[in-house]
Amino acid sequence: MDKEKVLELKQVIEKKLNRPMLYYLDLCTRCGLCYDTCHAYQGIPKKEYSPVGRAEVVRKVFRKYFRPTGKLFPWWGDAHEFDENLMEELREAAFSCTGCRRCTMFCPFGIDMPYILGIAKELLIAYGNAPEELVMLADGAVEKGKSVDMFKEGFKGVIKDLEKEVQKLINAPTSDGLIPMEKKGANILFVGLSGAHSIVYPAAIFNAAKEDWTLSYFEAVNFGFFAGDSEKANFIANRVINEAKELGVKEIVIVECGTAYRIPKFLMGPLPFKVSSIVEVIHRYIKEGRIKIKEGAITEPVTWHDPCQLGRNGGVYDQPREVLNMLAKDYREMNPTREYNWCCGGGGGLVALDNEEFRIKSGKPKKEQIERTGAKMVVTACENCHLQLSTISAGYGMGVTIESFTKLVGENLIV
Amino acid sequence: MLGYISYFILVPMVYIAFVTLIVGLMYKFYVIFRAPVPAGTGAIFPKKGSKVLGLIYDAMIVPNVYNKQKVFWFIIMIFHIAFFLLFLGHLELVDDFAFIQIIPHKIFLGGGVVGITLIITTLYFLFRRFGTPYREISIPEDFVILLVLFFCILFGSILHLAERYSDWGAVLRVNVDVYREWLQSMILLKPELSYKITELSHYTILVLHVLFANIFLMMFPFSKMVHSVFTFLAHYRKRK
Numbered sequence: 001m002d003k004e005k006v007l008e009l010k011q012v013i014e015k016k017l018n019r020p021m022l023y024y025l026d027l028c029t030r031c032g033l034c035y036d037t038c039h040a041y042q043g044i045p046k047k048e049y050s051p052v053g054r055a056e057v058v059r060k061v062f063r064k065y066f067r068p069t070g071k072l073f074p075w076w077g078d079a080h081e082f083d084e085n086l087m088e089e090l091r092e093a094a095f096s097c098t099g100c101r102r103c104t105m106f107c108p109f110g111i112d113m114p115y116i117l118g119i120a121k122e123l124l125i126a127y128g129n130a131p132e133e134l135v136m137l138a139d140g141a142v143e144k145g146k147s148v149d150m151f152k153e154g155f156k157g158v159i160k161d162l163e164k165e166v167q168k169l170i171n172a173p174t175s176d177g178l179i180p181m182e183k184k185g186a187n188i189l190f191v192g193l194s195g196a197h198s199i200v201y202p203a204a205i206f207n208a209a210k211e212d213w214t215l216s217y218f219e220a221v222n223f224g225f226f227a228g229d230s231e232k233a234n235f236i237a238n239r240v241i242n243e244a245k246e247l248g249v250k251e252i253v254i255v256e257c258g259t260a261y262r263i264p265k266f267l268m269g270p271l272p273f274k275v276s277s278i279v280e281v282i283h284r285y286i287k288e289g290r291i292k293i294k295e296g297a298i299t300e301p302v303t304w305h306d307p308c309q310l311g312r313n314g315g316v317y318d319q320p321r322e323v324l325n326m327l328a329k330d331y332r333e334m335n336p337t338r339e340y341n342w343c344c345g346g347g348g349g350l351v352a353l354d355n356e357e358f359r360i361k362s363g364k365p366k367k368e369q370i371e372r373t374g375a376k377m378v379v380t381a382c383e384n385c386h387l388q389l390s391t392i393s394a395g396y397g398m399g400v401t402i403e404s405f406t407k408l409v410g411e412n413l414i415v
Numbered sequence: 416m417l418g419y420i421s422y423f424i425l426v427p428m429v430y431i432a433f434v435t436l437i438v439g440l441m442y443k444f445y446v447i448f449r450a451p452v453p454a455g456t457g458a459i460f461p462k463k464g465s466k467v468l469g470l471i472y473d474a475m476i477v478p479n480v481y482n483k484q485k486v487f488w489f490i491i492m493i494f495h496i497a498f499f500l501l502f503l504g505h506l507e508l509v510d511d512f513a514f515i516q517i518i519p520h521k522i523f524l525g526g527g528v529v530g531i532t533l534i535i536t537t538l539y540f541l542f543r544r545f546g547t548p549y550r551e552i553s554i555p556e557d558f559v560i561l562l563v564l565f566f567c568i569l570f571g572s573i574l575h576l577a578e579r580y581s582d583w584g585a586v587l588r589v590n591v592d593v594y595r596e597w598l599q600s601m602i603l604l605k606p607e608l609s610y611k612i613t614e615l616s617h618y619t620i621l622v623l624h625v626l627f628a629n630i631f632l633m634m635f636p637f638s639k640m641v642h643s644v645f646t647f648l649a650h651y652r653k654r655k
Contacts, residue, residue: 017450018450018451018452018453019447019448019450019451019452019453019648020453020457020648020649020652021450022446022447022450023447023641023645023648023649024649026443026639026641026645027639027641027642027645027646027649028639028642029557029639029642030549030552030553030554030557030639032548032549032552033479033480033483033484033487035548035552037483047548047551047552050548050552052552053551053552056552056554067637068637069556069637069638075555076554076555076556076559077554077555077556078554078555078556101459104459104653105459105479106479106480106482106483107479108477108479108480108491108646109474109642109645109646109649109650110473110474110646110649110650110652110653111649112457112649112652112653115457266455266456266458267453267454267455267456268454268455269454269455311460312459312460313458313459313460314460315458315460315461315462317460317461338461339459339460339461
């Protein structure tokens with residue numbers, strides 16, 4: 001690798017060396033307790049799929065260029081300079097991790113391993129080796145943010161069609177205004193995804209609850225974050241934040257997308273409005289008596305998959321369980337559960353990549369977990385999880401139905 | 416020549432080691448606290464207990480290790496407690512401290528058992544690294560630190576056990592005041608290595624013990640040993 005490129009890559013690392021990154025990079029003792037806590041390692045037991053194995057790839061280059069021991073005695077810390085092989089190792093490390101942070105739960109020092117892999121992702125972008133799919137999707141989202149006015153009319157036309165579907169769901173006399181847009185001072189700004197289902201069911205629920213809400217022009221998913229491009233990730237997140245500020249809403253509600261929820265809720269610093277997941281809002285409406293659902297409507301055994309960004313990294317555990325216990329006659333808990341729950345293997349943008357074989361293998365602990373419950377239906381509240389669980393179910397021939405939480409509530413509304 | 420080397424190890428190198436340790440750690444903290452703080456939080460849920468007490472609990476009792484590998488948890492707890500007791504024992508080599516005498520004892524609580532415990536646990540950590548999957552993730556630093564620690568404790572324990580229990584120790588038993596004289600002179604920056612130390616029959620063992628201790632202290636800020644300090648920062652972020 002030529003000197004200029006090495007210098008550029010060194011600068012990329014330097015930019016990422018904030019406070020937590022500095023101590024995360026230094027304090028691992030390689031005790032190995034995280035080794036088998038990753039679903040990918042469980043499915044494919046190789047060092048490169050273990051949390052410590054992944055983080056060590058980043059540490060190798062960090063030590064080489066930023067630690068005196070790495071410069072003077074590279075053997076001491078297994079320091080390694082940039083080369084083709086190392087970049088390949090970084091890619092394998094970064095894009096086999098879903099960012100679920102289950103390993104962080106087991107690390108005696110509380111090291112956030114996916115956070116360290118943020119360096120790997122930025123390095124891959126600078127080197128031009130980041131997954132093209134994610135980069136293109138992030139670019140598309142950035143472009144939409146820059147020229148949203150161009151998209152507005154077309155989007156409004158699509159929404160008109162979706163309003164008719166909402167009308168059917170809630171037996172409304174007219175479809176007009178069922179999906180409001182650009183409504184200043186609304187209580188809620190709802191941020192959906194590009195799929196119609198991500199807007200129709202929440203819209204039905206908001207209307208049933210007589211909520212004062214408005215729909216965002218943007219989709220919640222943040223491909224900049226998945227790709228590891230901090231600049232684009234911030235831009236994409238700020239599209240919605242700025243929209244919410246301009247409209248003066250009190251709360252933004254994020255569709256079933258774990259990362260899209262975690263970013264504004266926990267990673268953007270203080271915001272002048274509340275950030276909630278649609279799951280929390282549904283639970284709130286039921287508790288307040290604003291919507292009613294058909295209790296015991298689901299007769300087959302049901303289990304809940306905690307999306308990592310909603311549960312472990314978001315603290316939303318009890319709300320979906322309470323609702324599912326109402327909806328289902330036979331609710332079954334997975335084991336391990338809640339913060340120890342296994343990741344499905346589809347997060348971190350992995351479902352958008354051409355890696356189905358890897359995802360089926362790395363989904364093995366999830367498959368076993370589901371099978372142990374004996375459930376015939378798995379409910380979740382994250383689009384990535386939904387897609388990945390469907391892949392696992394098909395890949396292993398499990399024959400379980402994967403259902404979206406919001407859709408399930410939307411279909412079982414008493415209107 | 417050997418006399419000069421021994422003197423260097425017992426006097427200038429001790430200063431170098433402590434300065435390296437203190438300045439090294441201060442520099443590390445300076446770099447960390449000067450670095451930008453990212454927006455948001457790295458919290459993991461649920462956040463049980465208070466922020467401060469919780470992070471102390473997470474860092475010092477390591478419940479996540481207990482939940483995962485109970486035997487390993489037991490060994491690391493014993494190792495760290497023994498390490499702490501030896502630290503207190505070395506304080507007693509400098510002066511009397513009433514708080515250490517809560518349990519009345521001669522200097523070095525445990526009568527040598529603590530050192531032996533530390534040797535066994537260090538060897539456990541060392542040999543654990545030769546097994547799968549730990550061998551694959553270990554780097555030379557991991558082995559070197561454990562070896563340095565092992566030799567440091569080994570020579571320290573030989574000194575202690577010989578003086579306390581052997582016939583050889585009974586003949587040449589050293590009054591703790593001899594060590595205190597030397598160590599206090601070091602602290603007062605008026606180093607004095609009297610013949611009472613240099614003429615000890617086990618002087619070589621003492622020199623080797625101090626040599627490995629010096630190396631350990633000098634490596635501390637530049638190695639994974641910083642986990643003992645930085646773990647609190649990482650756990651804090653997890654609970655923020």
